[in-house]
Amino acid sequence: MMGKEILRHELIGSHIRIVDAKNKSLIGLYGKIIDETKNMITIENKDIVKKLIKDQVVISIKHKGHLYEINGKLLVNRPEDRIKRIRRLS
Incomplete structure (x- = not known):
């Protein structure tokens, strides 16, 4: 469950x-994420x-003191x- 938590959050600024x-x-x-679209991270x-x-x-991101590795395929969507989709799955 903890790994899915990061997918619910805004990534810009991370x-x-x-x-x-x-x-x-x-x-x-x-680097720092400055923009995110359906298929791209800037x-x-x-x-x-x-x-x-x-x-x-595949990215490594630090959130609330924990380090996560996320396959970008999980992020493909606006x-x-x-965020809405992950909340429905929980």
Whole structure:
């Protein structure tokens, strides 16, 4: 249950690290989520902005002192719809 909790929250403003990706050059990339759409996450680190395709990455995110690994496929949806869907499943 605790792992699903992170999926219910707004991700914008969270700091993430890419732990696995279809494009291996993205692994290790980290930054702050500055935007989220149905299929993309936009992160910023210093002056660099990267757009990531959700279903092609696995991210590590820290929330309330816990570190989670999330397969981006679980995030594919508009943020507001994802939050509603997860609440219905609980």
